[in-house]
Amino acid sequence: MRKFVRPKSLLEADKPRFASHSRTAGTPVSPNLSSNIEQIRKICGPENSDIIIREFGIPIGRGFAAALFFVEGLTDRFALNLGVIQPLQLSNCGCTLADGDDLARGLDASGLDIIDYIVKYLLGNSQAKRVTSLDEAIDMVMTGESAIFVDGVAEAIVTEVKGWANRGIQEPQSELTIRGPREGFSEVVRFNTALLRRRIRNPALRMDPMKVGALSATDVLVVYIQDLTNERLVEEVKRRISEIDIDYLPEAGYIEQFIEDNPFSPFPQVLATERPDRLAAALAEGHVGILVDGTPVALITPSFITDIYEATEDYYERFLFGSARRLLRIGATLLALLLPALYIAIVTFHQEMIPTPLALAFASARQRVPFPALVEALLMEVALELIREAGVRLPSPVGQTVGIVGALLLGDAAVQANLVSPIMVIVVALTGLASFATPYHSGGLAIRLLRFPLMVAGAAVGLYGVAAGIIAISIHLTLLTSLGVPYLSPFLSEPYDYKDVIVRAPLWTMRFRPRYLRPYRLRRQAGRGDSR
Amino acid sequence: MTRCDRTTSLRLFGLTLLVILALSLGGCYSQREIELTGFILAVGLDRGEELPLRLVAQLAVPAAVAGERDGGGDQPSVLLSAEGNTISEAIQKLSMVTPDRLFWGHADIVIFTADIVEGGLSRVVDIVLREREFRPGARIYVTDENLDELLSVEFPTQPMNASYIERLSERSTSYSMSPQAMVKDLGCGSEPSGCALLVPVLNLDESSLAGMQEANGKTLRLEGSAVVSSSGLLGRFTGTETRGALWILGRAGETSVALSSPGDITGFVGVRVLRSWSEVTIHVNKERIEDSFVSVVVRGEADLTEIQGYQSYQDVEDLKRIDAALNDAIEGEVRAALSKARSLGADVFGLSERFRQSMTAQTWQDVRARWPVVFPQLRIDVQTDFRVRRRGMTT
């Protein structure tokens, strides 16, 4: 796939890449405890500060030397103390050492070995697994489990004691709603699966695990509903994810950028969401979801052009208001895309279209501005984008300053300085406001970016240029696919799918899932008079 | 995703870039910055002193119109004028003196002097229909006055001459004493079928504005109409005759009629007609076109607005008498309009078109030749049916 081009000298000094994460067939666990410990210290480094190896004894029979191997911070201290170490250390409570020998013999006689005994009778944890590969044990410890090695046995017990600091379940900051659940995904993928499973309590909800990143070994779950989601979509997602060969996977955005169909398109072909309810609804429609550990963002694919302006609230509000607000948002999206371009085109080419009093007002307002309309518009649009960009990362006490500066820049001061005309300020402010109304951030980015070439086109050949730009964008959109499904599918599908495209029809009319996703079960509601 | 797909998408991405580049390299041929545009709001056409045409254009001064910000300008508009053999020549001459690019797309008012109408309008109309900048929906007027004076009259509440004329036109049309005509209607006047157009007459008035010392104390008055055809100015309709014609055309709006002492009532009675409809039926006699006749039925509803002279209570009979008087008055106006049209030989009612529609093309060729003779002798039956529906807050 794609790699960075590195200088040749570096390349020569380059070691081979990190081995892939699946190392089940690596070094076996040695029966000798000290050699195991030595091996672990060798692999993990002698002074790796968060790697803890705790040696202790199991007072059964003649006694077993044992070691507990875990990563501090990834494990729950109480679970380790009470569920693992304590039961093992106190396993001989009430027995003499001599009896222990009998017990040990008895173990042998009953066909149980010490590992079996520990797993069956001693360990106070819900999950435990026996592994024979040292590398596998190490990999699992890296995910927050703990491994118990017992001297004399060529096996290790890996038991679940995960527990690390997390920020818990909070309201998703990027997708606020007035109505609807406040839960958002968090960075821990297991919490996220729980949030999802709580919404779809059916074994058909599948979460197929994959690991991406040789170094990061990030958990990636492909989520779908068995016998509903088209398998070709699921297979395609899995194939694309499995083709990702990368050392470090920091965020779901990496997955998105590796699996999208057209990386050069400004339009997002994967929908990112922080809302479990949105993901669950998408799954129930037949989409495929991707959960990535370490990020609160889940991916929904395939994604369509409608995702740019659709919001979950459309479905929670009653249909009249859902539809009205969706129409408003469609209008806002178009406004954000076209308004500056149309303003430039009309003001510099088609002045006959403006009503006379307005035309005179425009003319007098522009009289003192030294720039042509395009430069004026670019100036203001760039200023707007700057304010937005500056405001994103500032801590909120400082953030207010940006607002004040912005108000000065985009307001009366700029007009007083004869840099821009008051009408331009209104146009830019309206554009900004309209682009804030786009619910999907990545979609909004596409709109904001495409605005600029359209403005240039409008300034070059007026409305013809704007129209040509729209045609070019439209052709691009017809070529675009998401996971092989045409991006414009909602507009091209059978008429009944239109119920959820421009307006949001009453829920009881939406008896079928969108046909363009080719779900195995089309009907989602009981209804009269339908043949399918 | 296969490699092949990637190259395709890359190529298409390149094409998209090319489109955008091409757009930006397109050049800015038709571009004109709005602040460098001189907006013409009204146009007047007169016979020139040296050359056949004189063009008067009212150029808006945007800063003065929109600009309270800097204390406002002095004059919201200036008048430019030039003479030429063609209108384009005159425009060319105007451009030599103005720094801005003159823009005619906002000229909503076109005023012809009676002088130029008499010479026939066909030669001045073409540019308005051909040149895309002009508005075919612009209102036209005929005036007897000096254009420069007419186009600089202002009214206290409407500081701009152009908007003054525009509002005046909207108001007085609704009082039905003058018609509305657009540039595109002049196309009819150029047809040889004898069709004629009623164009409102816009003149100066010195009487109405009481106590106005400033300016020159003059206002505009929009009343009556001029009858314009391809051959020139056929004549004038007075205000009431115009209203008579509008009754027939079904284009009369809300308008007041004064009735003198109907029935027992001693004084005048004021009635406001709210709406009216007309129905023109032609009865063609195929053998002898001269024996054809036209019947006109005008219907309408009215309000009683005032009664002079004390009358305690109007019963149904009283109202009927008022109805009768109203119908008489309107019928009188209609007949006045008809006889004026006959005497001028001006078919302002579009009757020729109705005749054409009712016969074959061959017959019409024949009739068209004789139309100027046929029309003045055409029998036209008039019938009116107006009812007073309401009588205000008193009984």
Added chain:
Amino acid sequence: MKQERITTSQLAIVVAIAVMGTVVLSVPRTLSIGAENSGWISLMLGWAIGLAGIFLFVRLAERFPQKTITEYSALVFGRWLGKLVSLSFSAYFILLCALYTRVFAQTIVIPLLPETPISVVLGIFVILLIYESHAGLQSIAQLSQVFIVPIIIAALVIVAGVAPLMDLGRLKPLFQPGPGPILRTALTASTHFGESAVLLVLYPYLTRRSRVLRSGWIGLSTALAILLPVVLGGVAVYGHEQVQRLLFPTLSLARLIRFGGFVEHAEVLFVVLWLFSAFLKVSILFYVSSVALAQTFDIDDYRPLVNVLATIVVLGSLLPENAAMVLELTDVVVSYGWMYEYGLPLIVLLAAVVLRKEDRHDEV
């Protein structure tokens, strides 16, 4: 080879746009010149001829469901004669493309960009055309599907907007010019409907071959439903004598609309909307001719030809010296185009029936 697929409903839309794409602006004039105030009758007759034409095209295509006209004309007439036929087919559509491209550029220049050289407008247009042709049939079909809604709405808004100004009496007397001119004009109108011959190339690309006839008819009727009100409205508002003098009667109608004194010169907006439909129409014709040409020369993919053909179209569109010449040329093509559009498929069908040539082997 035929990986691109369109559905039957997309076919209906493509046919509708191929028929009315460009002519919606000028059709009241051409019909008024020929048939005075009975242009609408001619239009209906032309539509009827078009329906019969679709029947002919579908019957022909059904004999060779896997092949385009270029492929089976070789089968029917033999290699060289067949090549000649398909070459002429491709050339005819190239001619139409060039003509409509010029009309397009002119229509943009006159109301929108009066001072801009026509080559700038053409340049942008042709780049879009190349882009769209590379994008392929599916893209054209999808775009048509998305844009037909605003196009229809725009046409209806124009007619509804001028409805108060209409005087339907102007349409009387019916059959004013007599049967001769009406029939002659009907043939002219049938040339527009005959552009549905694109079906002869598009047929093998259909996902399903059932109800093709029906969707072709729906396409033609959609076109009629847009053209008829425009023709009626043009004559009813302006009268047929004045319509004959107007270059774009439909735009002149739009010039009369004022949206509550807010938007003036609304025709600019309609030109912009018309631009989409005209672009799509030229794209369809261009796609058809480049596919036909590629198959004539046994080239697997038409895409390498696109750039060359686009250049030919542009150069061809620049040939007429002035607007009057374009007008005359259009009139000539429109007056005689029907002979070719219906004649050629008829001859091929007759020959195929007589020679008993068919290839009904169909796999979808």
